[in-house]
Amino acid sequence: xxxxxxxxxxxxxxxxxxxxxxxxxxxxxxxxxxxxxxxxxxxxxxxxxxxxxxxxxxxxxxxxxxxxxxxxxxxxxxxxxxxxxxxxxxxxxxxxxxxxxxxxxxxxxxxxxxxxxxxxxxxxxxxxxxxxxxxxxxxxxxxxxxxxxxxxxxxxxxxxxxxxxxxxxxxxxxxxxxxxxxxxxxxxxxxxxxxxxxxxxxxxxxxxxxxxxxxxxxxxxxxxxxxxxxxxxxxxxxxxxxxxxxxxxxxxxxxxxxxxxxxxxxxxxxxxxxxxxxxxxxxxxxxxxxxxxxxxxxxxxxxxxxxxxxxxxxxxxxxxxxxxxxxxxxxxxxxxxxxxxxxxxxxxxxxxxxxxxxxxxxxxxxxxxxxxxxxxxxxxxxxxxxxxxxxxxxxxxxxxxxxxxxxxxxxxxxxxxxxxxxxxxxxxxxxxxxxxxxxxxxxxxxxxxxxxxxxxxxxxxxxxxxxxxxxxxxxxxxxxxxxxxxxxxxxxxxxxxxxxxxxxxxxxxxxxxxxxxxxxxxxxxxxxxxxxxxxxxxxxxxxxxxxxxxxxxxxxxxxxxxxxxxxxxxxxxxxxxxxxxxxxxxxxxxxxxxxxxxxxxxxxxxxxxxxxxxxxxxxxxxxxxxxxxxxxxxxxxxxxxxxxxxxxxxxxxxxxxxxxxxxxxxxxxxxxxxxxxxxxxxxxxxxxxxxxxxxxxxxxxxxxxxxxxxxxxxxxxxxxxxxxxxxxxxxxxxxxxxxxxxxxxxxxxxxxxxxxxxxxxxxxxxxxxxxxxxxxxxxxxxxxxxxxxxxxxxxxxxxxxxxxxxxxxxxxxxxxxxxxxxxxxxxxxxxxxxxxxxxxxxxxxxxxxxxxxxxxxxxxxxxxxxxxxxxxxxxxxxxxxxxxxxxxxxxxxxxxxxxxxxxxxx
Numbered sequence: 001x002x003x004x005x006x007x008x009x010x011x012x013x014x015x016x017x018x019x020x021x022x023x024x025x026x027x028x029x030x031x032x033x034x035x036x037x038x039x040x041x042x043x044x045x046x047x048x049x050x051x052x053x054x055x056x057x058x059x060x061x062x063x064x065x066x067x068x069x070x071x072x073x074x075x076x077x078x079x080x081x082x083x084x085x086x087x088x089x090x091x092x093x094x095x096x097x098x099x100x101x102x103x104x105x106x107x108x109x110x111x112x113x114x115x116x117x118x119x120x121x122x123x124x125x126x127x128x129x130x131x132x133x134x135x136x137x138x139x140x141x142x143x144x145x146x147x148x149x150x151x152x153x154x155x156x157x158x159x160x161x162x163x164x165x166x167x168x169x170x171x172x173x174x175x176x177x178x179x180x181x182x183x184x185x186x187x188x189x190x191x192x193x194x195x196x197x198x199x200x201x202x203x204x205x206x207x208x209x210x211x212x213x214x215x216x217x218x219x220x221x222x223x224x225x226x227x228x229x230x231x232x233x234x235x236x237x238x239x240x241x242x243x244x245x246x247x248x249x250x251x252x253x254x255x256x257x258x259x260x261x262x263x264x265x266x267x268x269x270x271x272x273x274x275x276x277x278x279x280x281x282x283x284x285x286x287x288x289x290x291x292x293x294x295x296x297x298x299x300x301x302x303x304x305x306x307x308x309x310x311x312x313x314x315x316x317x318x319x320x321x322x323x324x325x326x327x328x329x330x331x332x333x334x335x336x337x338x339x340x341x342x343x344x345x346x347x348x349x350x351x352x353x354x355x356x357x358x359x360x361x362x363x364x365x366x367x368x369x370x371x372x373x374x375x376x377x378x379x380x381x382x383x384x385x386x387x388x389x390x391x392x393x394x395x396x397x398x399x400x401x402x403x404x405x406x407x408x409x410x411x412x413x414x415x416x417x418x419x420x421x422x423x424x425x426x427x428x429x430x431x432x433x434x435x436x437x438x439x440x441x442x443x444x445x446x447x448x449x450x451x452x453x454x455x456x457x458x459x460x461x462x463x464x465x466x467x468x469x470x471x472x473x474x475x476x477x478x479x480x481x482x483x484x485x486x487x488x489x490x491x492x493x494x495x496x497x498x499x500x501x502x503x504x505x506x507x508x509x510x511x512x513x514x515x516x517x518x519x520x521x522x523x524x525x526x527x528x529x530x531x532x533x534x535x536x537x538x539x540x541x542x543x544x545x546x547x548x549x550x551x552x553x554x555x556x557x558x559x560x561x562x563x564x565x566x567x568x569x570x571x572x573x574x575x576x577x578x579x580x581x582x583x584x585x586x587x588x589x590x591x592x593x594x595x596x597x598x599x600x601x602x603x604x605x606x607x608x609x610x611x612x613x614x615x616x617x618x619x620x621x622x623x624x625x626x627x628x629x630x631x632x633x634x635x636x637x638x639x640x641x642x643x644x645x646x647x648x649x650x651x652x653x654x655x656x657x658x659x660x661x662x663x664x665x666x667x668x669x670x671x672x673x674x675x676x677x678x679x680x681x682x683x684x685x686x687x688x689x690x691x692x693x694x695x696x697x698x699x700x701x702x703x704x705x706x707x708x709x710x711x712x713x714x715x716x717x718x719x720x721x722x723x724x725x726x727x728x729x730x731x732x733x734x735x736x737x738x739x740x741x742x743x744x745x746x747x748x749x750x751x752x753x754x755x756x757x758x759x760x761x762x763x764x765x766x767x768x769x770x771x772x773x774x775x776x777x778x779x780x781x782x783x784x785x786x787x788x789x790x791x792x793x794x795x796x797x798x799x800x801x802x803x804x805x806x807x808x809x810x811x812x813x814x815x816x817x818x819x820x821x822x823x824x825x826x827x828x829x830x831x832x833x834x835x836x837x838x839x840x841x842x843x844x845x846x847x848x849x850x851x852x853x854x855x856x857x858x859x860x861x862x863x864x865x866x867x868x869x870x871x872x873x874x875x876x877x878x879x880x881x882x883x884x885x886x887x888x889x890x891x892x893x894x895x896x897x898x899x900x901x902x903x904x905x906x
Contacts, residue, residue: 006047007216008190009040015181016048019161023055023129026884028155030162032137032175035183037242037317038217041165044183045133048163055129055161058121062139063271064316068389069349070382071099072271073144074117077134081124088123089873091587092116098380099143101346105379110143111626112587113381114150115876121151122158122878129159136316137164138173142384142417145173150589153177153625154877157884177624185214198223211244217315221248242317249321252298259291261322262330267301268322269334269357271350273310280341285333332358349373352389362398370396371406374413383417391426404430408439411446418627420450438475441467445482452489453630457667461489461497468504476508480516483508484555487523487562492667494703495528502527515551518544523562525743528706534745538563538571553579553591560598564605565708567744573602589876593623593631600638605712607784609820610848610856613642617853618875630670633659637674644682647824652682673699673709677716684716685824689723696720700733711740718756719792727760734760748785751776755789758796766796787816791829803836814840821849848893848906855889856906858882863901 006013012033019029033041049057060077078096085093096116097103124130134140134148152162152175166173186194191214195205200223212218222244253261262285267278279289292311295301300318304310313319323331339354352369359366374389390410397403411426427447431440444467451460464486468479483505490497505520518541525535538559545551556579563572576598583592596619603612616638623631637659643651656678659671669675680695696717699710714737721730734756741749751773758769770793777786794809810833817826833840848856854875861871868886872879890896893904 007194008186023159023161026159028158028160030152030178032178032180033165036168038215039183040216042135052131055131057131059133061135062137064139068141068385070143070377070380070385073140074147075100081120084123088119092119109588110381111150111589114147117147118151118878121160122880125159132162134164137166143382156881158878158880194219246317246321249318250325253322256294259287260294263287263291264322265326265334268319273304273312275309275311277341281337284337356392363396367393367396383413387413404435415446420454424450437470441470455664457489457492476510477514480508495706499527515545515549534743535566538568557594564601567746567749569602569605584874590626593619597634614853614857633662633669633671637671640678644678645822673704673707677709677713684720689720693720715752715756718759722759747776748780748782783816787813798836806836807838850892851889855885858885859889860906
């Protein structure tokens with residue numbers, strides 16, 4: 001149906017009209033249309049295209065076929081926009097060219113293709129805007145789906161509308177975070193109007209209206225089938241509506257000549273609709289281009305492009321009917337014919353899948369071809385497609401060793417694709433007792449990581465330990481890799497599991513030349529029971545590792561987190577920022593949240609709250625857009641801490657609630673330690689010391705007491721205990737903190753120990769302890785911790801009636817609290833100053849404080865001289881969105897141009 005022929009879809013038409021109008025004004029949006037087959041999704045896409053006006057239109061569709069070819073759907077959609085490839089940053093252009101086979105495979109991060117797709121759409125939108133339509137989205141290949149959803153979630157100010165249409169019950173098109181519009185059947189009046197085009201007896205008309213349930217395709221097609229079959233194709237209630245529609249199409253296909261049916265079967269088995277390929281294959285079955293005419297006259301197929309080189313079925317159900325009604329032998333013959341017709345190198349992947357579809361048992365030729373296809377898919381970051389090809393190759397393998405290798409490769413590719421269930425299933429299949437220990441250890445790692453990312457920490461931990469045990473003596477390097485990851489899983493389980501894992505790592509008989517040899521001696525210092533001597537410097541450990549060879553990125557990330565636990569904040573922050581820059585350069589949007597967590601922790605620990613807010617806000621958006629729930633939990637809790645520091649109770653509790661979600665049996669949620677610290681800090685700042693103490697005490701118990709938040713919140717616990725008059729409740733935690741500070745040997749840690757002792761000391765000793773603490777703070781330069789100690793010192797001086805001396809410490813503290821926007825702490829310092837007889841003026845907030853975290857981040861990068869396109873590549877946005885945020889930021893900063901940014905304190 002054309003745009004003017006829609007019946008009963010006024011609300012949906014209005015929704016689409018609003019999106020198009022907003023796009024003309026520069027705003028972007030995305031929408032998912034969902035509903036059963038024939039409900040009118042395609043008609044609404046046609047309507048959107050017909051009413052797009054001056055918006056450019058690109059259109060694509062998912063195609064159901066057994067072999068998943070990576071990025072095939074995305075390439076079809078973006079074909080009209082490829083002329084703008086030259087405007088993309090080099091890494092994005094190379095990633096997209098590699099994905100589409102237009103250039104060498106780059107092995108780039110999958111999300112870089114999504115960013116490149118966003119940039120290309122923004123370029124193609126030009127000044128008039130763009131409408132992007134994707135039909136049958138449930139059949140998109142996984143790589144295309146992920147790239148398009150990443151782009152859709154990061155739309156903002158490009159003037160782009162993306163509309164996806166997805167069928168219920170056929171495959172899946174999960175699109176969390178995107179708005180959805182579910183189509184139901186037409187209202188009775190609209191259904192009756194649609195049926196008016198068929199002259200029907202009243203009884204038949206009534207029956208059709210009842211059976212169709214308002215489905216437009218049923219209302220159009222069932223009367224035709226009813227007339228052709230004399231009613232036999234329309235047994236009420238015998239089949240679901242989709243089945244009855246398919247049966248109706250069966251009848252239409254059956255009335256075609258035999259040669260036409262053969263040609264239609266080849267077209268149904270093919271996934272592209274390329275007429276030249278279809279005709280070459282059909283010739284093997286005795287059909288020619290003239291045999292296509294009856295199907296065209298009947299409207300079963302239509303030409304899909306202006307020059308007639310592509311044909312498509314009028315509706316996907318026709319294609320399904322053609323394929324399903326054909327006998328098995330004819331279907332196999334069609335796939336063999338297509339394999340023969342696809343002999344050129346550029347068609348190697350399609351040929352491999354048709355060979356597989358034609359196989360009736362073990363077939364090494366097809367299996368080897370599929371393995372090569374999988375390798376190419378992996379090089380192009382099409383990991384889901386690679387997993388499918390490896391798995392099918394394994395099923396076609398006659399040789400047991402080849403089968404085992406391909407099953408293992410399928411499991412690893414599924415893990416890389418983020419398909420945890422398939423990774424675990426493939427891993428289970430490749431873990432039989434007849435498999436070599438090295439393969440079983442590899443599969444233990446795959447299954448463990450699948451469990452870990454789904455929150456099953458105890459199961460993941462056991463698998464890693466078991467896998468390391470399999471190769472401990474034969475391949476200590478592989479065992480070390482597994483045990484380093486087991487340190488990570490143990491972290492969420494408790495001190496006993498952590499200590500046991502570290503003991504196993506320390507006992508490994510590693511060759512001194514192994515790159516992981518220096519890792520164990522560093523990580524063993526994570527043992528909460530303590531180890532002899534302090535930890536070696538991170539920088540020295542990294543240098544020793546790199547002298548020995550290549551280091552897996554996962555190991556570097558674990559070392560980064562370990563360094564923070566061991567108090568080496570500067571080294572950890574330096575490594576984290578370097579890793580973050582590397583991920584930005586290579587388009588690693590999926591891995592960037594992990595690294596940014598360590599960046600944010602370093603910024604929080606050093607009192608750079610504004611920086612931490614920008615980092616955590618960006619990382620939370622990325623984690624949500626890439627479906628990483630662990631980091632959604634973690635960054636929600638970091639934002640809760642920053643809200644607590646500002647005294648924003650509603651925001652703190654909301655973020656903390658998100659951080660506490662997702663706890664599983666035997667393990668806390670990833671964000672729980674930060675959430676409890678945040679809620680405790682909130683209560684302490686607002687004067688609710690008893691509630692704060694209860695929160696902090698939760699962190700002193702298993703399974704969280706070895707966590708970084710439990711350690712670093714100890715000074716807050718001591719302050720809370722003193723304020724409620726129960727210093728004895730701080731004794732054991734402080735003793736533990738003192739042992740930790742003695743091990744890490746950092747001036748700021750020593751200063752915090754002295755602050756805690758001053759809080760607990762009698763008046764004769766307190767002043768000396770406060771003075772010593774402030775001197776140590778001066779050595780380290782952490783303004784926030786200095787201010788916290790200065791506030792407590794000033795309060796002590798005022799209580800000692802030494803008001804004049806108190807004013808200096810209190811003024812120093814107030815300046816820092818005001819600068820950081822820590823309102824409760826500033827209010828407390830201001831009240832103390834007033835009590836000394838001093839006048840404390842209210843602090844005027846700087847212009848930068850009015851910016852959102854994203855505006856601040858973009859303004860800072862622009863102040864460094866980066867162009868909008870450079871900033872967009874760094875932040876995984878489009879350059880138009882960057883421009884929009886700068887446009888919004890200038891008035892807030894009181895400036896009119898980009899050149900003035902460099903003069904501001906941002």
